[in-house]
Amino acid sequence: xxxxxxxxxxxxxxxxxxxxxxxxxxxxxxxxxxxxxxxxxxxxxxxxxxxxxxxxxxxxxxxxxxxxxxxxxxxxxxxxxxxxxxxxxxxxxxxxxxxxxxxxxxxx
Numbered sequence: 001x002x003x004x005x006x007x008x009x010x011x012x013x014x015x016x017x018x019x020x021x022x023x024x025x026x027x028x029x030x031x032x033x034x035x036x037x038x039x040x041x042x043x044x045x046x047x048x049x050x051x052x053x054x055x056x057x058x059x060x061x062x063x064x065x066x067x068x069x070x071x072x073x074x075x076x077x078x079x080x081x082x083x084x085x086x087x088x089x090x091x092x093x094x095x096x097x098x099x100x101x102x103x104x105x106x107x108x
Contacts, residue, residue, distance in 0.1 A: 008043065016041050016048055017055045 008016075019037045020030065027033040031045065034052065038045040056062035065073070 008041070012041060013051050014055075016043070017052050020048065020052055 016037050019040075020033045023033045023037065024030050027036060030052075031049075034045045034048045038048045041048075053062060053064075054067070057064035058066050
């Protein structure tokens, strides 16, 4: 879920997208259909346009990364970042202890 509050339920979004795609033939352009549907549900046409583009990506009609893949990629990037940080900590600790071993007086 995004950091901002979602004003519209997923069902409303799906229905609005469906209305745009079905009502495209009745309007001069897709944008005109979006403006018409957006006025009815109380959102901006730009917001509705983003919903339509996302729905097309999810269904494979438009190129782009589906949200499931994007979430998985984000999780993998986070894990990779955490592992790099852990490796850096271990590298520094190893160097510290190696230096401490070299600085220790030699005993027979």
